[in-house]
Amino acid sequence: MDWDKLRIFHAVAEAGSLTHAGETLGLSQSAVSRQIGALEAQLNVTLFHRHARGLILTEQGELLFRTAREIFSRLAVAEAMIADSKDKPTGELCVTTTVAFGTIWLAPRLKEFIELYPDLRIEMVVDDRELDLSMREADVAIRMWKPTQADLVYRKLITVHNHVYASVDYVTRHGAPQTIEDLDNHALIVYGEEAPAHFNNINWLLEIGSPDRPRAPVLTVNNVYGVMQAVASGLGIAALPDYMVEGNPRIVRVLPNIDGPSFDTFLVYPEELRNTKRLAVFRDFLLRKVADWHY
Structure with a gap:
């Protein structure tokens, strides 16, 4: 042929x-x-x-x-x-993760990595759907759930915690809720009806303290980054992963005694790439960043 x-x-x-x-x-x-x-x-x-x-x-x-x-x-x-047989890691590394995590947590940290390894070319694909690593749609993934495929290697990165947040502007205009019951009188923003099955009760804010009479949201968005942007605009209150509001002066935590569901993130890659230099240096870099990051 x-x-x-x-x-x-x-x-x-x-x-x-x-x-x-x-x-x-x-x-x-x-x-x-x-x-x-x-x-x-x-x-x-x-x-x-x-x-x-x-x-x-x-x-x-x-x-x-x-x-x-x-x-x-x-x-x-x-x-x-073949590229990894050289002294320095070279070639391309395609990294995929969700829109929110890739945009807010990973992208700002890649500058340091690229400066450390200038001969590596990074392609970052942010997509809330799961790319097929076995078919090389990407080389490595950061996923919000543990993989089930036998031919994939995974390693835990960080545990993501969720809490309740609002913008400074919203709190100034409407006040901050002091109790769970106060949420009945506030504008709530949630993920939407097509929440990923991997996440346990992603819209817990609608039911907490009122499981028999869920609250009605003012807005649903099928992307957590969109939820965060709506919160930052002053529209309402939402449950957000803590990493998304790190260093954002426009967003503050409300109901500080309330903890939402948490989940682990995982670095995932095919078994066949386990010993390649380009993946090894990226894995080690991420593990250093995770060790230095506390939120």
């Missing part, structure tokens, strides 16, 4: 479009189409169903795509190990 054609097929299958694959590969749409047609002729099968909205893999195409993904994944590992 022609290697160049397989590479182009892999790009088209991932993109679902000849045009988008061509942009990634630096080829024209017609050139990509010719290569796919030639591969289909060589294999004597149809690899894609073509329709107005894009391309869909046929059954034979799915089989070839799964094989191609595995091949390119193994090649990426080999490339990383």
